[in-house]
Amino acid sequence: MADFSIVGTRYGRIDGKDKATGRAKYIQDLKFPGMLYGKILRSPYPHARILNLDTSRVEGLMGVRAVATAGDTPNKKFGSYRSGVKDELIFAKDKALYVGDEIAAVAATDEETAREALSLIRVDYEELPAVFHPEEAIKPEAPRIHEDAEKNIASHALTLRGDPDKGFREADLVLEERFETGLQIHAYLEPVGCIASWDSNGKLTIYAPAQNPSWSRFIYSEALDLPMGKLRVIQTMIGGAFGGKLEQKQYLVAAILARKCRRPVKIVNRRDEEFQTSMPRVPMVVYLKMGVKKDGLLTAKEHRIYADNGAYTKYASAVLNLGTYRVDGLYRLRNIRNENYLVYTNKLPTSAFRGFGNPQITFAVESMLDQLAEGIGMDPLELRLRNAAEEGDLNAHGFKYVSCGLKDCLKKTAEAIDWQEKKKRKNIRRGIGISATSHVCGNRSFFPLFDGATAYARVDEGGKVRVLTGEVEVGQGLLTAYAAICAEEMGIPLSEVTVEAPDTDIAPFGLGTWGDRGTFIGGSGVKLAAADAKRQILEMAAEMLEANPSDLDCREGRVFVKGSPQKSLPFEEVASAAVYRRGGSPVFGKGTFIPASELSDSTRYGNISGTYAFGAQAAEVEVNPETGEVKVVRIAAAHDVGRALNLTTTEGQIEGATVQGMGYALSEEVRYEKGIMLSPNFLHYRIPTALDAPPMKTFLVETTDPGPFGAKGVAEPAMTPTAPAIANAIYDAVGVRIRTLPITPQKILEALQKKG
């Protein structure tokens, strides 16, 4: 193993002290002089024609500074980047399409006045028939949600590889099942909020916990009909995102209000608005067919998915079409037919959530694998190992696995859960299950203009290094990872490096934090920028020490001559000389990393990521057959992380994701009645508490990878295998297979009764 001083060890986060002392400022903590507070009037109906909208009683109300409706907006339809569908407006104009749809907004001197003003806006609605499930919505007789979307289909895609019919003919066992996954809410603890402010030259600045500051400008500029150069996004500290803090309509509403009253306007969601209008995980109905030979070789896979888009198209089309085919490379499938329907319903728009389609399809595939294994009398672990991807594989969709620790992950988790012994156990109630996953580290097909990241490393006259990127800390530890990469590369202590949150006027254009790209792509850019800055520092030191730059190196903050370390200078002294001798210019390192990925073709074939992450998890559960309750006794998780940059934060990503996966599997459920969410609060929507979280044992499987110091992503894939591992363990415990998420006690009891 290479000799690193920071990488691969344990250290605290660089923003830890601010967060531990309450000094960290989130959007809800910020205010500007003269700032007003905005509130949004939302549709109370899932589908209704807006007959009349009367704001006259609000105008002139004491403390109210602006009222905004569709008439104050460009009324230009826009859509999330790359959705290919432009189907939403800032305010619903003719029809409201879900409970929560934006109708109007008010800005006032305080929140209470704004709330009161909303109650004085009069809207006359004509209720329309509504539809809430994709399999209902796609029927010809279903009410049409968008005029131009026939059968409510927002997108349809078919992918064919090899010869699936032949594959099924060659199989000794073919199974077909229907799976369904639930609507999972991100439930980050910091509600979405923003402050929008216009300057006197018509430039808009949005301060917000934005996961993708640079590229969200595309959408805002389109929706506001504003040149991109007139739009600045400054990312504020993010209190959890998980895919839920990509573009927000709320920011646009604040911008419209702020323009109208020429004052900064702040809007922060109430928690019930978070539940009712955030962009949760796309629920999917998966019809899955798979074939296997007696010896365990998988011969073909076919899926048909009906995904719930909700009322507008955010990233659900990408989640469906880019997210659900990653699983196909996990087990060397060659014969594949994937058909995806994204269907509008009169519910909140769904979108990106950690795993990005992978948890949905992987739940189906990994549940099915256990059924196939049982059908051919093979151990489920053996079936997986028999088909598992390996380093060097080129999968059916064109993904090149430059490194792959999948088999090690499977073996490690199995060993940790005592697989061989416990599989022999036939005691009812306790059971074990296993599941694997594969994920991208960035996704070339998402942003065709480029796939990469640029970073700057700026060294000032005090010897402090400041890293600027367009990537985003969402809580995962990205700032700390970048600081570590920079410090390691430059040979200086971690304490000497700070990393800035992006400001689109200053930072490089960055794609932001999603797709597990932050460490692999963004981190590689940081490493190159640090190397460039170090080169300049060594050149300066060479002048000062009268040596050749190639004979110099820097370690622990000292630049020295290799071989004669007594000839050395403090880093700070070299940095200050560099600045003063160059007319005050800071040492400015720049690094651009472009991964060896390619744009996929029209059939979605292509190596879309520079590397791929793998992982496996095994769960042990105890099921109470009287109550149907499931207790997760423990979880073992092994993830191929390339190389862990920080052992503590890497484990933390896996543990946190696993518990989210457990919530997805067992407790997180949104109940609706006629399109109205019955559980828009934490009391009814149960995310795991400290008492629910199981003991977890994590294993970091290291592979040789092209990432920065060999690192690849882990945050997203770590939640994918949890639900299927639990579902498989439940089957092992009590012999019932639940194919819909979440696996509630009621479902288990019903299945047990049916089984008799």
Added chain:
Amino acid sequence: MKVTIHLTVNGLAYQEEVEPRRTLLEFIREDLELTGTKEGCGLGECGTCTVLLDGKPIKSCITLAVQANGREVTTIEGIERPDGTLHPLQQAFIDHGAIQCGFCTPGMVLSAKALLDENPKPSELEIKQAIAGNLCRCTGYQKIVEAIRSAAEGS
């Protein structure tokens, strides 16, 4: 009509005029500008607004400011030592990776402090019970429990 309250916050005495329906959270965040206490749900369900009232953890979003009259409030800003040294729990949270996004951290630390002040050597179950009202969506709680245990062992 406003009422006058007298209270101590982080060791400092205050006399303030508040609306009777003003929550303690609003009073702390807006009137005193101590923004370390967070608002995650406003319904007493997430625990991000946890502060100590006479040493006991309470949810300040469902407590009225007037209820703190004559009492002592401790927020996250009040637990560092005067010389700026972190409270052992704060340090343990940093060292053990118990912080990710940080939004639950102030409330979580205060719930843990209340526990350790009363029960310096808690069991793992007691730790989990003490923070069960503080939701965390990032960490999966394991490292939070480890941090609290380590702070308890160090004390």
